[in-house]
Amino acid sequence: MKFLCVDCDRQMVFEERQVPADGTLTVAFRCPMCRRTIAMLTNPTETQLVESLGVKLGGRPPLLEPMELIRSQMAGGRQDAFADEASAARAPRWDEAARHRLDRVPSFVRATVSRVYDDYAAERGIGLITPDVMDRARRDLGLEGM
Amino acid sequence: MAWTREHHHAAPDRLRGRWPLLPRGCLQNGNPVMKRIRNYSELTGEDRSCLADQVAAQRRQVTERLAAVRHLVAVMSGKGGVGKSFLTASVATAMAEAGGAVGVLDADLHGPTSSRMLGAARAPLKVGPGGVEPATGARGVRVMSTDLLLPDCAPLRWREAAAMPYVWRGALEAGALREFLSDVAWGPLDVLLVDLPPGTEQLAALAEFVPSLRGVMVVTIPSDASLRAVERALTLAREAGTPILGIVENMAGYACASCGVVTPLFIGGAAARLAAVSGAPVLGSIPFDPAAQCATDNGRPLDAGPATAAVSRLAAALLTRMEAS
Numbered sequence: 314m315k316f317l318c319v320d321c322d323r324q325m326v327f328e329e330r331q332v333p334a335d336g337t338l339t340v341a342f343r344c345p346m347c348r349r350t351i352a353m354l355t356n357p358t359e360t361q362l363v364e365s366l367g368v369k370l371g372g373r374p375p376l377l378e379p380m381e382l383i384r385s386q387m388a389g390g391r392q393d394a395f396a397d398e399a400s401a402a403r404a405p406r407w408d409e410a411a412r413h414r415l416d417r418v419p420s421f422v423r424a425t426v427s428r429v430y431d432d433y434a435a436e437r438g439i440g441l442i443t444p445d446v447m448d449r450a451r452r453d454l455g456l457e458g459m
Numbered sequence: 460m461a462w463t464r465e466h467h468h469a470a471p472d473r474l475r476g477r478w479p480l481l482p483r484g485c486l487q488n489g490n491p492v493m494k495r496i497r498n499y500s501e502l503t504g505e506d507r508s509c510l511a512d513q514v515a516a517q518r519r520q521v522t523e524r525l526a527a528v529r530h531l532v533a534v535m536s537g538k539g540g541v542g543k544s545f546l547t548a549s550v551a552t553a554m555a556e557a558g559g560a561v562g563v564l565d566a567d568l569h570g571p572t573s574s575r576m577l578g579a580a581r582a583p584l585k586v587g588p589g590g591v592e593p594a595t596g597a598r599g600v601r602v603m604s605t606d607l608l609l610p611d612c613a614p615l616r617w618r619e620a621a622a623m624p625y626v627w628r629g630a631l632e633a634g635a636l637r638e639f640l641s642d643v644a645w646g647p648l649d650v651l652l653v654d655l656p657p658g659t660e661q662l663a664a665l666a667e668f669v670p671s672l673r674g675v676m677v678v679t680i681p682s683d684a685s686l687r688a689v690e691r692a693l694t695l696a697r698e699a700g701t702p703i704l705g706i707v708e709n710m711a712g713y714a715c716a717s718c719g720v721v722t723p724l725f726i727g728g729a730a731a732r733l734a735a736v737s738g739a740p741v742l743g744s745i746p747f748d749p750a751a752q753c754a755t756d757n758g759r760p761l762d763a764g765p766a767t768a769a770v771s772r773l774a775a776a777l778l779t780r781m782e783a784s
Contacts, residue, residue, distance in 0.1 A: 314510075315502045322497065324504035340508075365630040367637070368513040379591045379642040382634040387608065388616040394608045395591070396583040420618050 314370075316351065318344035325351065330370065331455060332429055336360060336419035340370045357419045364425065385425055405434035407442045414444055429454070520641040521668045524590070527647040528562070530781045531669055532704065536678040537692030538685050539657035542709040543678045545755050546745065546770070547654040548576035548596075552760055553774035555598035559649040562593065564639050565604030566665065567656035568632055569615050574604040578758030581607060590644040597760045603643045605635070633664045640668055650781070659695045666701055673781055674702035676742065679729045680710045686729035693737050704780050705742035706730045707773060714746040714765040721746045721765060742780065743773030 316325040325342035328350060332338060336357035343350045353370070355363070363370060367382045378384065384395070407415070411430075418426045433450040434442050506512075525531060534547045547563055555561045565573035574581070577596025584607060585592040593601040605615055617631050645651060655661045666672050675696055679689045696703060708730035712721040724747055734741045748766035761767040 314508050315499055315504065315506050317497060317502060319496055324502040326504070327507045361627060362630075363510075365627045365634065366510070366514070367517060367634045368508075368510050370508045370510075379586055380638045382631070383608065383638050386618050386631055386634075387605075388618045389610070389613055390608050391610055393583045396585045423618060 316342040318347060318349060321346040332425060336422040338370060357422060360422055405431055405439055405442050410444050411442045411447055414447060517637060517641065518668065521637060524641045524645065525669060528645060528651045529649050530673045531651045531653065531671065532673050532781065533653045533655050533662055533665055533675045534678060535655040535662055535675050535692060536657060536689055538688035541678045541680045541685060544572045544576060544654050545752065546678055546707060546709060547652050548573055548755055549761055549770045550774045550777065551600045551652050552598050553771045554650055554778065555600050560647060562601040562645050562648045562651040564651060564653045565602065566636055566653050566661050568605045568635055570656060571604040571606035573654050574602050574606045575758050576755045577602050590642050593643050593645065601645060603639050636661060636664055637668055659692050662696060662701065663699060666699055672701060674704040674784060676704050676707060676777060677733065678707050678709055679733060681708060681725040681727040681729050683727045686727065686732055689729065689733060690736060693733060697737065702784060703737050703739040704777065704784065705740050706733045707742050708744045710747040711744040712746045714748040716749060719765055742776045743769055745769045745773065
């Protein structure tokens, strides 16, 4: 899909993609001439449609995790199915309150949202994910208000 | 009168936005002129999402991954319980025993048995820059199966919405098959056998992902019930242009554990009739041998016996057929 700034008759350029912690998706585009920004918002059902095809709005990142679809969409898989996940001892843990908050995210995007917080914590050496860590992640990643 | 920004904000909702904000002077007969909006094809900038390109890239990844696989063969039947998985595992092992590099992709996502039948360990799968290393079973057969990813006896479930799960399931399972093809480091193989679930849905997806699919080996048992179910699947495969490499009649008789004499188990001649309909040869006729069934169920290689000998002949016939086609 492409976005056109009708006023300027210029194609808008991709700005960023955000994954709020509620199962929706936000993809922002900006007009290179008038700088107006618009955001395309997908609801959880639409987000799931895209995820189930194994594609991403705004383009795929250059480096993909092998079996990304299976690993993110399979429910109840073995924790130690993959050797890199067997290093889960180094991965951030979740406290009960944070886990409870995550459980409110629609089930079909919960794994994706969970990884956003896992990656945020892992990058900062945070060993335990709490609601406070989740709030900081939302603030730092620009997910506030979602 | 020119339609200005002030007019736009003062206009009723039903009119607002119908005329884009135009520079002053864009009038025709005193009315603002509707500006033509360029369409998708007229925008020459990059489509960063371009979902079609992403899907095409996925397909290319499958092709690149399988470039070192000499023959990719699907094992299918229109009917469940005919022994597809037993034959896939035992033919793979027989080919490996004969010196071939063989892989098995278990496409029966909901009823996976291949990894256990091949005796593959359920150790964590190594993930490297080249993809996911498959598990290794008897005689070095490489195998990938959802059985390796799930707890023991756990069903396959997807993280899907409680409402309309049927909308996503097909896409997710096709995606899983695609990732088994494209993200597993199969390496150079002489043969990659794909054990399909009963029916033809996964064959259609496989044929789409792998245009170089060598063909299908169709499994039946002698009964008329199997004949009817399998003939339907054969028809669909032929209509899709998938080559039929041959028919295999499994459980062709019962091999006595004591004396080895084979007596009829089912009444019927399904394999011969399917061969006549399809023009494909009967590649083999495999008796039911309880010892062979027990060995395969427990992931052990087959001991010498009537079924083992028949499987070896089948493996050789299949290889000959693949080389000739």
